[in-house]
Amino acid sequence: MALSSEVYEALENIVGPDNITEEPATLDSYAYQWMAELVTNVTDGGKFFDRAEAVLMPGSAEDVQAIVKACNQHKLRFHVFSTGWGPWAASPAEGQILLDLRRMDKIIEIDEQNMFAVVEPYVVAAQLQAEAMKVGLNNHISGAGAGTSVLANACCFQGGGPDVIYFASPQDSILSIEWVTPEGDILQTGSLGSGLGWFCAEGPGPSTQGIIRGSLGGAGGWGVVTKIAIRLVHWPGPATLPIEGTVPSYQAALPEDQFKAAFPAFSDWQDFSDAIYRIYDSEIGYIAHRQFVMWGDELQAAFLNIVTDPTRQLCDLEELLEKPEIQKLTEEMQRNFQLIMVGMTPRDLEYQKKVLDQILKETGGWNISFVEKPDVQRYVLLFMLRLCFKNLNFTATGGFIDTYNSVATPDVWASGEIQAGKKLLKKYAGRIADAGDQAMGPIGGQGGGGVTGWEDFVFYDPFDPDSSKAAAEVSDEGDKLKAVQGRPPGGMLLGLARATHADQEARAQKLSKSPEYNWQRKIKETLDPNGVGSGNYFWGADTSKK
Amino acid sequence: MALEDLRATVTRCSRCSYCKWIPFAHVKSWRFAKGCPSIEYNKFQSYSASGRLCASLSLLEERSSYFDEGLVDIVFKCMLDGCCDVACKINRYDFEPVEVMRQMRFKMIDNGCYPPQDMPLIDHLKKEDNMMMAAKADRANWAEGLGVKDLTEEKAEVVFHVGCRFSFDEELWRVPRTVVDLLNKAGVDFGILGKDENCCGGRVCDMGYRGEFIKYAENNIDAWKNAGVKTVVTGCSDCYHAFKRLYPEEMEFNFEVVHITEYIERLINEGKLKFTKEVPMTITYHDPCHLGRRGEAHVPWKGEQKKVRGHVLVWEPRRPRYNGAQGVYETPRNVLKSIPGVKLVEMERNREYAWCCGAGAGVRERYPDFSEWTAGERIEEAKASGAEAIVSACPHCERNFMDAVAEKNESLKVFDILDLVREAI
Numbered sequence: 001m002a003l004s005s006e007v008y009e010a011l012e013n014i015v016g017p018d019n020i021t022e023e024p025a026t027l028d029s030y031a032y033q034w035m036a037e038l039v040t041n042v043t044d045g046g047k048f049f050d051r052a053e054a055v056l057m058p059g060s061a062e063d064v065q066a067i068v069k070a071c072n073q074h075k076l077r078f079h080v081f082s083t084g085w086g087p088w089a090a091s092p093a094e095g096q097i098l099l100d101l102r103r104m105d106k107i108i109e110i111d112e113q114n115m116f117a118v119v120e121p122y123v124v125a126a127q128l129q130a131e132a133m134k135v136g137l138n139n140h141i142s143g144a145g146a147g148t149s150v151l152a153n154a155c156c157f158q159g160g161g162p163d164v165i166y167f168a169s170p171q172d173s174i175l176s177i178e179w180v181t182p183e184g185d186i187l188q189t190g191s192l193g194s195g196l197g198w199f200c201a202e203g204p205g206p207s208t209q210g211i212i213r214g215s216l217g218g219a220g221g222w223g224v225v226t227k228i229a230i231r232l233v234h235w236p237g238p239a240t241l242p243i244e245g246t247v248p249s250y251q252a253a254l255p256e257d258q259f260k261a262a263f264p265a266f267s268d269w270q271d272f273s274d275a276i277y278r279i280y281d282s283e284i285g286y287i288a289h290r291q292f293v294m295w296g297d298e299l300q301a302a303f304l305n306i307v308t309d310p311t312r313q314l315c316d317l318e319e320l321l322e323k324p325e326i327q328k329l330t331e332e333m334q335r336n337f338q339l340i341m342v343g344m345t346p347r348d349l350e351y352q353k354k355v356l357d358q359i360l361k362e363t364g365g366w367n368i369s370f371v372e373k374p375d376v377q378r379y380v381l382l383f384m385l386r387l388c389f390k391n392l393n394f395t396a397t398g399g400f401i402d403t404y405n406s407v408a409t410p411d412v413w414a415s416g417e418i419q420a421g422k423k424l425l426k427k428y429a430g431r432i433a434d435a436g437d438q439a440m441g442p443i444g445g446q447g448g449g450g451v452t453g454w455e456d457f458v459f460y461d462p463f464d465p466d467s468s469k470a471a472a473e474v475s476d477e478g479d480k481l482k483a484v485q486g487r488p489p490g491g492m493l494l495g496l497a498r499a500t501h502a503d504q505e506a507r508a509q510k511l512s513k514s515p516e517y518n519w520q521r522k523i524k525e526t527l528d529p530n531g532v533g534s535g536n537y538f539w540g541a542d543t544s545k546k
Numbered sequence: 547m548a549l550e551d552l553r554a555t556v557t558r559c560s561r562c563s564y565c566k567w568i569p570f571a572h573v574k575s576w577r578f579a580k581g582c583p584s585i586e587y588n589k590f591q592s593y594s595a596s597g598r599l600c601a602s603l604s605l606l607e608e609r610s611s612y613f614d615e616g617l618v619d620i621v622f623k624c625m626l627d628g629c630c631d632v633a634c635k636i637n638r639y640d641f642e643p644v645e646v647m648r649q650m651r652f653k654m655i656d657n658g659c660y661p662p663q664d665m666p667l668i669d670h671l672k673k674e675d676n677m678m679m680a681a682k683a684d685r686a687n688w689a690e691g692l693g694v695k696d697l698t699e700e701k702a703e704v705v706f707h708v709g710c711r712f713s714f715d716e717e718l719w720r721v722p723r724t725v726v727d728l729l730n731k732a733g734v735d736f737g738i739l740g741k742d743e744n745c746c747g748g749r750v751c752d753m754g755y756r757g758e759f760i761k762y763a764e765n766n767i768d769a770w771k772n773a774g775v776k777t778v779v780t781g782c783s784d785c786y787h788a789f790k791r792l793y794p795e796e797m798e799f800n801f802e803v804v805h806i807t808e809y810i811e812r813l814i815n816e817g818k819l820k821f822t823k824e825v826p827m828t829i830t831y832h833d834p835c836h837l838g839r840r841g842e843a844h845v846p847w848k849g850e851q852k853k854v855r856g857h858v859l860v861w862e863p864r865r866p867r868y869n870g871a872q873g874v875y876e877t878p879r880n881v882l883k884s885i886p887g888v889k890l891v892e893m894e895r896n897r898e899y900a901w902c903c904g905a906g907a908g909v910r911e912r913y914p915d916f917s918e919w920t921a922g923e924r925i926e927e928a929k930a931s932g933a934e935a936i937v938s939a940c941p942h943c944e945r946n947f948m949d950a951v952a953e954k955n956e957s958l959k960v961f962d963i964l965d966l967v968r969e970a971i
Contacts, residue, residue: 382571
């Protein structure tokens, strides 16, 4: 179904002829998405989701407003994205248009004194961080990495990450918002709504933060957030990251008296859990994450050796795994996480290091000495502070998903769920990468700690139909395990996306465990009476036409 | 290698968009964070490396057609500068984005799909052995009065391959003439092929015309063999890339290839070249793509991809990795730093993640507006560095910058490294 000439012309008049296209290969470049082969294998869609009818690139909130009004007038559904990484960025069904927000890419303001920034949708975390650091500030970076939208991570989707323990969750850091509602009104929330500037989410002025953000955000189907103010935190380091090293093993040579990467490790999960509680209580740490286990507890030591040495390649993996020192390191790292300590002063860092030593003493833990090697120390600091290597998730096989995941208090690490996840992955070993425990996630999942969690990574080969099928099966089986525990489907909504493409009944069954998604859907139905905001996996009613 | 052989690669693209940016580790500002001129100018996803990979799969799966209106623009409106390749490979050890884009071009040309503006260029190339729209007979005019040995009649172990831009762009003739002067002073026995010098073929290869490239590569190798050449010296980064990387990929190649900056550094280190005059100037160095990240030497390899630990992808045996690490970056900087009075400041995007000049892969000729915009972006970056002059080691970059500076009425000066070397001697 192509757009009628009347509708096309109306849209073209808004954005101009250079900012709208129906060119087939271009539309396919938007339909192609990571994970598509898992979601659409129920419809044989391969790497491509449904092709949008057109892609538009608005340049301003006024453009967006005009497009949304035109969509309401013509009963045309739209789906919107910023940096566009993931299945939630593709058109979820036929007959829709896509809004690509990459022209809206400005940092409007960095308020140094009041510690916030105002950004448009296509500002990525690395850009904001680079500018914020110049004035002694820093911003949260989503676990998806430095190349993802600051605005989208805060307002429109999940967006937690390794630094949340110090920086707070992005949804808790949103200040005022400029939002084009599904009916085409421009709503300014919080203090902005009263003309008082961007500084406060809760007024004076309307506070619609819960509606706009909700549990997961609108994921492209819920009006269009065109600007946000986001809270920043202190950065005591240099104005520019001092990068050294040979591509791809870049490093940050930060002052040793203010920056320290540690790998606390433990001999059992109870000690691991206890240490996390103590970290919360003592309020140390700038970033706390179980990061490198993403490669699997059996491969992480070897992979770390590869990525920190620019002369190494993946073909060194098997040789490394045979080395006694790597085997020893693998054993040592089995239950470890990464803790980045940043001292506002050298004395502050000294204090944090002493506290960590005490915690390790009390819990029988140790700091893995491998991270003390200067090259590794500098690599890990860069990795965690900028999250510039996050696409290493794809290095091993070309594809990854998360599946059986958990968000809970630190006791969860000692609850047996890690072993359940590992067992699930081992069952499929050979069809997916055989790497062991891949439970990667935040040690502090909210500001100040209190919540932790993980995503069980699955590495699969998107080019291998059986491997892709296995990944989908792991996802489904992970959701079933979670359903038994009364928990909603997670895993980047993959299970829901798969169910949506399978049939409505399967989707409804998945959603029956998800009151928050159902509640968001009700709000959406109220505020989007014409249903022009695209259907989405957790609230939409669209099923692929295929 | 053909596009069909890269189906696995294009299926494994994660569409992460790293290819649109410089390596995130190196982002120093909002303004200069982007790495890909093509998508910055053309905006739609299909103008990024990732988008082109997706479009390739769309073509391979016959979801779209080589003959679709607009596809030519998507495929060819790109300098193949390779910043995307570097940024991608920081994480993807098995990926070759530029190779996919090259093969896509070859396939398009095979299907008769190319920008219409190519016609006069390719016709002229076939007739006059250059795409500068100049007469072949004028190729050696730059060398008039220099008394350089003619290797069509004599022999020498070193050939100075001048290249099309230096040969026909009169405003740049000072550079090859300086090269001749330097080589003479250093006592090097060298010659040129004069009016019989051929285009290196590198640019036409990047444009998608592989057949033309092979023809020129064979002609050049024959000419060098006949003249007893062992070492090829060039001042052009396009030519350097062609000789260092493309020729050995396609055919037996047993010549040493040296960029003139490498030769000068060698002369300095051997004490054969001494700078005696100050050149008081704050300059910034622009890394040509084809001398830097795309200038890595070809290393022969034959092997296959296999999987270990279930599905971990590895090359067996170890495959050479072209990720920009082995480009020529420090040599030109060393030469510049050794010139008394020169203060070298860096642009934010440098070395393997430098922003392109906008001239490569035929974009200057095919899409002049896009080319000029790209150069203009670099000029802005050079100005932001505080430099009075932008210096490079490639005539194509220099010509594009000179034109952009003139168009924008800027005061920034544009030099080749050889200009400063000449001043300092």
